[in-house]
Amino acid sequence: MRNLLYLLIGLFVFQQQAIADQYFNVFSPDKKLQLNFYLSRDGIPYYSLNMDNASILKRGRLGLQIASGDSFDQDFELDRIDTISKSEPWSPIWGEEKHIASDYIQMLVSLRQAKFQNRLFQIEFRLFNNGMGFRYLFSDTTVLTNFIICDELTSFPLSADHKAFWIPGDYDTNEFVYSYTKLSDIHSLKERKENDISFKSPISDSTVQTPFTMKTKASNFISIHEAGLVNYPAMNLDVNRTDFSLKCNLVPDPHGNKAYLHSGDRSPWRVVLVARKAGELLTNRVVLNLNEDSKLKHTDYIKPGKFVGVWWEMHIGKSTWAYSKKVNWNHDSDITNPSGKHGATTENVKRYIDFASKNKLDYVLVEGWNRGWENWYGSGLERIFSFTKSYPDFDMQGISDYAKSRNVKLIMHHETSAAVTDYEWQMDTAFKLIAQFNYGAIKSGYVGKIIPRGEHHDGQWMINHYNRVLEKAAASNLMIDVHEPVRPTGLHRTYPNFMACEAARGNEFNAWSLGNPPDHETILPFTRLLGGPMDYTPGIFQIKMNAYDPKKSEQVHTTLCKQLALYVTMYSPLQMAADLIENYEQRMDAFQFIKDVPTNWDTSIVLDAEPGDFLYMARKERDQANWFVGAITDEKPREFLLNLNFLDPEKKYQATFYRDADKADWKYNPMEYEIDQKKVKSGDKMKIKLAPGGGCAISILEIKN
Ligand code: NOJ
Ligand code: CA
Numbered sequence: 233m234r235n236l237l238y239l240l241i242g243l244f245v246f247q248q249q250a251i252a253d254q255y256f257n258v259f260s261p262d263k264k265l266q267l268n269f270y271l272s273r274d275g276i277p278y279y280s281l282n283m284d285n286a287s288i289l290k291r292g293r294l295g296l297q298i299a300s301g302d303s304f305d306q307d308f309e310l311d312r313i314d315t316i317s318k319s320e321p322w323s324p325i326w327g328e329e330k331h332i333a334s335d336y337i338q339m340l341v342s343l344r345q346a347k348f349q350n351r352l353f354q355i356e357f358r359l360f361n362n363g364m365g366f367r368y369l370f371s372d373t374t375v376l377t378n379f380i381i382c383d384e385l386t387s388f389p390l391s392a393d394h395k396a397f398w399i400p401g402d403y404d405t406n407e408f409v410y411s412y413t414k415l416s417d418i419h420s421l422k423e424r425k426e427n428d429i430s431f432k433s434p435i436s437d438s439t440v441q442t443p444f445t446m447k448t449k450a451s452n453f454i455s456i457h458e459a460g461l462v463n464y465p466a467m468n469l470d471v472n473r474t475d476f477s478l479k480c481n482l483v484p485d486p487h488g489n490k491a492y493l494h495s496g497d498r499s500p501w502r503v504v505l506v507a508r509k510a511g512e513l514l515t516n517r518v519v520l521n522l523n524e525d526s527k528l529k530h531t532d533y534i535k536p537g538k539f540v541g542v543w544w545e546m547h548i549g550k551s552t553w554a555y556s557k558k559v560n561w562n563h564d565s566d567i568t569n570p571s572g573k574h575g576a577t578t579e580n581v582k583r584y585i586d587f588a589s590k591n592k593l594d595y596v597l598v599e600g601w602n603r604g605w606e607n608w609y610g611s612g613l614e615r616i617f618s619f620t621k622s623y624p625d626f627d628m629q630g631i632s633d634y635a636k637s638r639n640v641k642l643i644m645h646h647e648t649s650a651a652v653t654d655y656e657w658q659m660d661t662a663f664k665l666i667a668q669f670n671y672g673a674i675k676s677g678y679v680g681k682i683i684p685r686g687e688h689h690d691g692q693w694m695i696n697h698y699n700r701v702l703e704k705a706a707a708s709n710l711m712i713d714v715h716e717p718v719r720p721t722g723l724h725r726t727y728p729n730f731m732a733c734e735a736a737r738g739n740e741f742n743a744w745s746l747g748n749p750p751d752h753e754t755i756l757p758f759t760r761l762l763g764g765p766m767d768y769t770p771g772i773f774q775i776k777m778n779a780y781d782p783k784k785s786e787q788v789h790t791t792l793c794k795q796l797a798l799y800v801t802m803y804s805p806l807q808m809a810a811d812l813i814e815n816y817e818q819r820m821d822a823f824q825f826i827k828d829v830p831t832n833w834d835t836s837i838v839l840d841a842e843p844g845d846f847l848y849m850a851r852k853e854r855d856q857a858n859w860f861v862g863a864i865t866d867e868k869p870r871e872f873l874l875n876l877n878f879l880d881p882e883k884k885y886q887a888t889f890y891r892d893a894d895k896a897d898w899k900y901n902p903m904e905y906e907i908d909q910k911k912v913k914s915g916d917k918m919k920i921k922l923a924p925g926g927g928c929a930i931s932i933l934e935i936k937n
């Protein structure tokens with residue numbers, strides 16, 4: 233960390249009739265963003281943000297209420313303001329970029345409340361060229377030792393009725409389809425029923441989730457999120473449809489309280505990202521930069537890679553997680569009644585291991601290996617799963633030895649069914665077992681209602697649980713991929729074993745519901761993925777579910793080539809090749825792209841993008857000269873001119889184009905594709921056509937002499 237220079241800041245006092253504000257401002261390193269801090273005459277702190285001299289956020293409230301009444305909300309006096317300019321470049325061990333710059337101006341505002349024994353409260357702002365973060369520091373360790381947050385007053389007053397990309401506010405799930413409307417048209421109670429999943433907010437008609445991304449009339453983009461969510465509940469936003477201001481709505485516990493804190497604690501960062509073009513949002517690293525550096529001493533075991541697994545076959549109904557028919561729950565006795573459809577058999581798992589080994593994929597995931605699946609869904613029981621006992625047809629030792637001999641690592645599945653207290657009880661023994669059998673990672677899951685009852689997926693109790701799992705996993709040299717967690721906030725910088733999570737509506741919905749509309753994957757990178765990698769599970773080649781059962785009408789809402797392009801546009805260091813082996817074996821020419829595409833990058837470039845419409849990206853493989861392009865569109869066909877000016881002019885390349893056939897279409901003809909190859913060099917230009925709901929994936933591999 234280098235402290236470049238201390239800045240003197242101006243103090244202006246504005247004298248108007250009713251208010252007498254103290255006012256301070258700072259500018260971003262490039263001087264284009266201006267952050268203002270105000271303290272009103274009644275001692276209420278506010279802030280505002282401008283970009284290029286235009287307002288991004290008007291005066292937004294700062295502060296918190298605490299249950300005992302002695303709140304951090306008003307009657308503050310200014311103690312001091314310290315400003316400093318910092319440059320803290322860093323290099324993640326995996327990611328979309330090898331080196332990340334982090335230049336910002338920090339403004340630390342120290343306030344005191346005379347009525348509470350001059351108690352100290354600080355607000356720390358960090359202003360980057362492309363965004364800002366601020367957090368509350370409960371710095372006084374003498375006056376108040378512990379307290380309960382009952383409301384956070386933070387607001388984000390937008391300057392106009394922007395177009396917003398949003399999902400309904402919810403304390404437990406984010407597996408929704410996106411809407412895009414003006415702020416004044418957000419109605420998150422409007423029910424959109426799809427199978428048994430209802431798309432409405434259980435909170436209010438105007439609550440939405442973050443990352444909450446907007447486009448202004450001037451075509452600037454703003455996204456509001458948080459960073460470094462630790463020991464605090466997640467933030468939803470209440471939208472005021474009339475004045476376009478958003479207010480923080482924290483996830484409550486069963487008593488309606490929000491957070492239990494001690495003095496010395498701090499809130500997560502409130503983050504505002506800005507971009508003059510949509511694509512700039514995707515290369516914005518402010519969320520990561522606001523997170524703390526890695527806490528992990530040993531990271532050798534953290535290896536980005538690709539996996540196949542006993543997974544999609546259950547989602548399409550070919551096999552089951554459970555070993556037996558549905559019987560009264562009992563870990564030991566229900567296994568006497570095998571259904572004959574169990575997926576995680578030793579033989580089947582070995583088939584996946586063989587396929588992974590043959591195709592140089594790193595990992596094999598196995599779901600349904602352990603006891604409890606007979607009663608996993610909706611039972612609401614205290615104890616559902618054993619995380620140490622396997623089903624009788626899953627030979628733990630044999631499979632582990634086999635995987636080792638084939639140079640493949642296993643990923644263990646821990647579905648908790650949200651019975652989290654039980655999981656906490658079993659975790660230590662479970663993690664020991666995993667280490668003993670040479671697994672590389674855990675995929676966990678939290679389907680259902682949280683136990684302890686009344687807690688929410690996104691509340692403080694669960695936030696602490698997810699983070700505890702990351703720490704325990706690190707102690708056992710395990711990587712983590714979480715399903716149904718809170719949406720990510722860049723914590724993978726601090727815990728680089730936190731590879732990916734779901735926290736959005738993944739590809740699985742296409743197997744058993746009306747699915748994800750063709751624009752879904754063009755929105756996710758601009759919203760959910762701003763917080764961190766997503767285990768979207770791309771790579772479905774058999775698009776139509778009636779191939780498995782003529783009665784089925786479900787389908788994946790993309791072409792096959794778009795599934796390939798997702799490996800570039802939807803970042804994750806652990807990427808699944810999600811389809812069945814037999815579907816890949818029929819199309820090994822297309823599978824070649826999945827074999828070639830890496831999961832760890834040197835550089836990532838957005839060629840062009842418009843959320844909800846299209847996204848064209850190029851990424852350079854980490855420590856290699858190879859490039860990969862992914863281009864995806866919504867339901868509309870598109871054409872664009874690909875300029876290969878990002879290639880190294882000194883090098884020669886062989887490009888392979890995996891493109892939609894001329895008559896391809898996500899609905900009517902999704903699986904027809906063409907593969908062409910040609911030699912390319914820097915500066916070459918070519919037209920790329922995308923089918924409705926289609927995509928194009930291109931590998932550009934260096935020709936070595
Ligand atoms: C939901 C997860 O998203 C999915 O990947 C998993 O297969 C099921 N839960 C069962 O745990
Ligand atoms: Ca899920």
